[in-house]
Amino acid sequence: MLPRNAYRLVMLMPAVVLAYMFSSYLYHIIDYVRQTNPLSGQKYIELAFEASDAELACLRGVALPGEQLPPPGATDPIPNIVHFIFGLKNPFEHPDAGRFDFLSYLAVRSAVVSLRSSAIHLHYTYLSEPPSPDANADPMTNPWIRRLAEHITLVHHPPANSTVQYAHLSDTMRLQFLLEEGGVYMDIDAFALRPFDKLLAAPRPHDVVLGAEGGNRWGLCNAVMAARANSSFIARWLASYDHVDFSREWNYHSVLLPKEMAEEHPHEVCRLAPDAFFWPTWTWRHVDWMHEPLGREAAQYWKAEIARHGGSLFDNQLAYHSWSQMAWDRYLKHLNPSVVRSRDTRFNLLVRQFMEDDL
Incomplete structure (x- = not known):
């Protein structure tokens, strides 16, 4: 026994x-x-909404209600320069850092196709494929970088201190780039769907363009934004990162604080409705909606809608942030050129337009 x-x-x-x-x-x-x-609380993020007159004016690059347009020539547009950041954390030592892959390529490619920018800067530390412990390894070993090479400028940054919070390093870097050069910043999981020309014409003193996150507009998200160089709002936002204990907070400085600052300095910010950059949202149901298989009739309907709106799902949508933190394991990691071409989902229909013919 x-x-x-x-x-x-x-x-x-x-x-x-x-x-x-x-x-x-x-x-x-x-x-x-x-x-x-x-x-x-996700039901509040998913609340239905209507764009306000001020949000629509921002989208169209015209004077906000109650304001006068500056005299002709008095307002220079936000420069049509795009900044991406990738590879600050070494995937050779930290596989969870991810690699510059097919979806990263599509995000940058969307800016090439949709924004017709004067320059696209990809700021990086590690891009080689396969991953290397050497921060100076040749990024052209990555086949997706080779595809993009003629359209982008690679900007190398030395490795950060190993104790740094990489997400928050990215937060401060994007603000620094906008402060120094101005332009558009996009996360590497955000897709430009239509030109930004009108919103880049935001009249002064509205030197920063931010989009609301959530139908309840609970914050202003930093995953897609635009600004003139030397913006006082961006400088103030960047300075707020000094002496912050990031182990105790996650999205306050990237989503909640900019909304608080915009309410304190409303004339410095042009605020967009949620559907401009960040709709559908990151909630479980919205992520499912973007990636659920479509039958023939539904696929034809959304193809027609995308064509009618010039590349987007909705009338006022200029970009789609794909919320990789919420969607990666369930959907995004399974995507490759064959899947995106052959399977009709709302997400695949949106990004399919950015694939080169030989993929």
């Missing part, structure tokens, strides 16, 4: 094996419940 402890161990082993086998499924179920339960 087995000793009692050994017997318990034998009885426990099947449960351990089953838990291991179904761990990813269990995680999916737990994550679903966590995000969609009535207390999660």
Whole structure:
């Protein structure tokens, strides 16, 4: 007869094996419940909304209600320069850092196609493929970089201190680039769908263009934004990062603080409705909606809508932020050129237009 402890161990082993086998499924179920339960707050993020007159004026680059346009020639447009940041964390040592892959290529390619920018700067530390411990490894070893090379300028940055919070380093770098050069900043999981020409004409003193996040407009997100160089708003925002304990907060400085600052300095910011950059949102249901398979009739409908709107799902949509933190494991990591071309989802229909013919 087995000793009692050994017997318990034998009885426990099947449960351990089953838990291991179904761990990813269990995680999916737990994550679903966590995000969609009535207390999660996601229903407020998904609230229906209408763009205000001020938000529409910002979108169209005209004077906001109650304001006068400056005299002709008194307002220089925001420069049509695009900044991306990628590869600050070394994927050779940290595989979770990700690689510059097909979707990264599509994001940059969307700016090439849609924005017709005078320059596209890809700021990076590590881009080589396969990943290398050497920060000076040749980025042209990456086939996706080679495809983009003639359209972009690679800007190398030395490795950061190993104790740095990389997400917040990216936050401050983007503000620094906009402060020094002006232009458009886009996260590497954001896709430009139509030209930004009108909003880049935002009349002074509105030197910064930010989009609302969530139907309840709970914040102004820094994943897509535009600014003139030397903006006092950007300088103030950048200075706010000094002496911050980032281990105690995540999105305050990137989403909530800019809204607070915009309310304190409304004449410095042009605010866009959620559908300009950040709709659909990051919620479970919205991510599902973007990636659910479409039947023939639905696919034809959305193809027609995208054509009617000049490349976007909705009338006022200029970009789509794909919320990779929320969508990667469920959807984005499974995408490749064949899948994007052959499977009709709203996301695939949006980004398919940026694929080169030989992919």
